[in-house]
Amino acid sequence: MEKRFGSFKRVGTIVVAAACMALTAGCSGGVAGGGNSDTGGALKFGMLAPFSGSESAFGEYMKNGATLAVDEINAAGGVNGQQIELIAEDEACDATTAVAGANKLVSQGVIASVGGYCSGATLPTLPIFLQAKIPMVIAAANSDDLVAAKQPNVFLVNGTGTQQAQAAVKFAEKSAAKSIYVIDEGDAYSTNLSKAFISQAKEAGLNVSGSTTVTPTDKDFSTDVDKMMKAGTDFVYYTGYYQAGSLVNHQAKAAGYKGIFLIGDGAVDAKFAEITGKGFTDNVYGTFTMTPDMLQDGGAWSAAYKDKFGTDPGPYALQSYNAVKVMAEGIKQAGSTDMDKVDAALHNLKDFSTASGSISFTEQGTLTDAKFVIVTIAPDGKFVLSDRLEG
Amino acid sequence: MPLVLKESSSELLVPPNRHQMPPPAPFRWRSEKGALNVLGIAVFILALAVPFITASPYVISILTAGLIYVMLALGLNVVVGYAGLLDLGYVAFFAVGAYTSGILTTTFGFSMLEAVPVTILVCIVAGIIIGGPTLRLRSDYLAIVTLGFGEIIRLTARNLEITGGATGISGIPSWSFFGWDMADGLVIAGIEFNGKILLYYFVALVVGLVGVGGISRLSRGKMGRAWKAVRDDEDAAEAMGINTYFTKITAYIIGAVWAGLAGQLMGTYLSAISPTSFTFLYSALILMAVVLGGMGSTPGVIIGALFVSLAPEFLREFAEWRYVLFGVLLVVTMIFRPQGIWPANAVFPWSPALAARRARRAKATEAPEDSAAGRPA
């Protein structure tokens, strides 16, 4: 027994010695850390998007949209002569993963952040990018908490819950809704939108007869539908995602609901029509930002997207494209990648033309005119423009 | 004169031929336990050195997340490894810790330090509320009921206003002692630690060390033996004077408090928590860390926790397939190597060979049947 363990004693001391040497040797270089050492080469744009977890379908669309913009800018000579390089990291719609991803981007020396899908995951990354002095143009996440954080380096290219609610209220007024019922899924995005809508609808004197929250992982919503029907509803605003939204619409129509079924931008997706089924898509409308096919040269954009990635552009691909373009414009006008200069440039950006119309930012970094429109389901199941709400 | 140290009253039965009290065991470098301690200290020093080698925020942040996983795995090891209670809702206490400290610091203006005792108290109460009714049940009911409680706590956090609803709580302050806040860095002897990330890494490391040392010592004490007895044979443990219900509740509460502290650490570290990071998936991941590492073995559980938390970061394509792989690994481990990578009773993974050799030695001395028994007192 004796000899056998003598070696452990020796092994133990060697390991301890090695650790001490590492301690002294590495002490100079390692600790500085943080800060983005400007390597002169490409301008690195970081993007956090969901590549795993429940929302992972949207990660690919966002990355493709951003890549399309980066390639276009690089083809046109890049920004201030430097090429742009896109680095995408996983956010998985979860705080812990998003923070790890944000730190990874910071350590890879990104000078701008153009991602952000789930509000709950984007929120904790705000202080990390601020401390690393990195400006942020958030592509999809639009909860008012991001604005409430009051960070100068945060800009949203997707209309916030409040702005989308304004469009929904305008549409409700236009359709003379007598009894409105709001349904959300209890998650960050849908509760933000439903609260904004209910407060603005009441201000506008509309009769909100009731609201409820459904559990999205369930399939059977007959009881929620029953509560909605009993309230004599003629106008429903569903603020959750398409997975449960399409089922609620189907079951409401099956239970004899004839009124308008308005859905938030989260549920506007070709799969909504597919799941809710043929014959159940009438009277379904959606509040949504301008999509490429609604714009004058929009068709060209989706064609460019299609031949590069082989599929039609999915939701938020356009917003990610705009986020990259806006960030690049900000850096170009600021003439440097310093956060404060870029923030200032973005703030006084006036009507910068993008694929979905002109963009300029308010004081808090949100779009001055979110340009929400009303879309409806075309016979082929896709969502098409129904009302520009200009009037 | 044998040193009579049983300080309890005289009516206690004392074995007649009591050995002379063995001298306090010296810190035996030679023995396996000694070697394990040396290895433990060496690993700790190496971990201390890492920030000086590569201070990139990404590496440090995933190491800190890994350390938090180690803390959770240590806590769950007490419940599953030592006491044999399958808890499928362990992340509920992680959430209770995070939310209690989050609410206290953001809405009630507690400083993070003042929040610690309250968090511990709340976790104890939660442990009793969840453990109380369920610990009378058989282990398979216990598994589903703890899973149910885990979901109840997550959904309640998601639905209530005070817990910030679905967006959760943001703006949780970091630790601050007497005016100095963790976020604004520290300068010690010329070495400048900037940024919260580095400091939290060291905090997590120290708390981890306390956990490893404390909980493995706990398992060698009276309470640890009671847990293992309850795990092996509940009726026999009851017959030996161990109140099994109380023993199980203690394991449950210690596990709960430990997870609560880990939750509080994660809250201050991330400065924002949301219900999406307390789903059943995370309870299952911690369980996998404990089971793959080796139930009831501290080194094994540490390895399991680091594997479960760090593997997806390093092997990118693994991230997609990790849950399927974990599922398969669980089944394979349970069938072919139920004691896990680093078995509990063996001090070192290769120790079974040693344990077998020791057993042969025991049998050799035991063979002459008619010797010792019945010697006159």
Added chain:
Amino acid sequence: MTQIILNGLFVGSFYALVALGYSMVYGVIKLLNFAHGDIYMLGAFVGLVILTAFPGLGAGATIPVLMLVLLISMLASGFVGVGIERVAYRPLRSAPRLAVLITAVGMSFTLEYGIRQIFGPSPQAYPLRVTGDPLPVFDAQLSSAQLVLMVVAALLMAGLGLYVDRTREGRAMRAIALDQRASTLMGIDVNRTISRVFFIGSALAGAGGVMAGAFYGSVDFLMGFTIGLKAFTAAVIGGIGSLYGAMIGGLILGLLESFGTTWVGGEWRDVFSFACLILFLTFRPTGVLGTRVVERM
């Protein structure tokens, strides 16, 4: 009011179908098959594969097509259930209870995330839709599709009840439930009977999956997880181990949930059903029909 009851009964019949599998497996070999909920999901996806492979099927008269798809996916899920028992549970028959439970959790993960890798994370639309115009029932209404599905569920359950009570294999199952060693002495091939139990339990769950897919219209890789928990709650409420208990437990849970959702609101639905589970397990662990089993030393 009756609408709430009808909704509850309809959802309850799904819970009952899956709960039967739980109760049978638990009754016979005292195993909590975590993966059972996922076999419900698997059945739905088998139906999806058949329907996408033969697009013509979706268009035809729905009921006969539904029956055909039902049959095939019941067979498929049944064999998957037998396979799982053979691979994961049989080697651990004498292992400690903790090991078998952990294996079941591992198997549940393998099924869930395996299907996710094949079919992708987002839900798939179900090509076959069972829809029917609503029939007035007192002041409420029940669509003919719901009626058809409840009848099919009832027939399946009745068939199982007869099978277990009347046939020789059924008696063998009940014997093993009481004492496995004794039944081997009586010449019952325990392994074959247990495989048969898994086959029937899984087939019923698979049928539930197909019917849910056809009625609700969408299937996803996590649908098995929630229904698995609900089905276990139903099995416990009815009295785990007893088949009629599972049926009644399913209906009771369906009613409890639909009333709960009406009073408390949708977001508290799962909290409500888990609370029922915990209350039943604490105050009446043997459930409504369960017999009080004295634990002999």
Added chain:
Amino acid sequence: MSVRNTLLEVKDLHLQFGGVKAVDGLTMSVHENEIVSVIGPNGAGKTSAFNCISGFYRPTAGSITFMGKSIMRARPSRITQMGMARTFQNLRLFADMSIVDNVKTAAHATMSQAWYDAFLHTPRFRRTERACEADALAWLDFVGFSGDPEAFVGQLPYGGQRKVEIARALATSPKVLLLDEPAAGLNHTETQHLMALIRQIRDLGVSIVLIEHDMGLVMDISERIIVLNYGREIADGTPEEIRNNPQVIEAYLGSDEEDAQ
């Protein structure tokens, strides 16, 4: 024998599993420092009575008092703490623990060590652990176990495991020790050692209650024998009285009338 006060008093004990009356009106008592054997044909209710007395079954009627206090509703651990330990018919040792740890668990009730002592490794922890280890080794020595205490229980031969179980029961410092068929499976020499050991335990002031089928051992060692049949005692006396008690013989060998039919 001098009149010793009674430690254990069982009056009219009933226990029913569904229709089966396992224990049907049993009355018996155990005095201080005494060796009592409980015998009876299989299914007479010996082990069921044992399980009621040690708290594992909740009897349907009757009363059990130990040292003056009723233990009808007490948990088994409470009864063991009060001083009545037991062994099991089929050897229930802790398989995953070493032999010395097995015995050390029995000192759980008497050891004054809080969980924070272990967590902080306080001097009280070290002192109580050393005392407990010394006791355990001493008990193992006392029962004649001379193998390696660090080995695992599973690796021991049957006789060795029997000794460890008795050592473990003694480590709870009992006043009454219930032995459930300790001689089952032992060869002749091992039975002799067991007999000597039981006498030694009695000399320490512990009274022994023995369930046993080995009549040689029972007749040799017992001061008093209680015979059970169909759940109640049919005889209670010294070995000689029992040897030629007609009811006992009938219960064991069946009466003449039955053979005649």
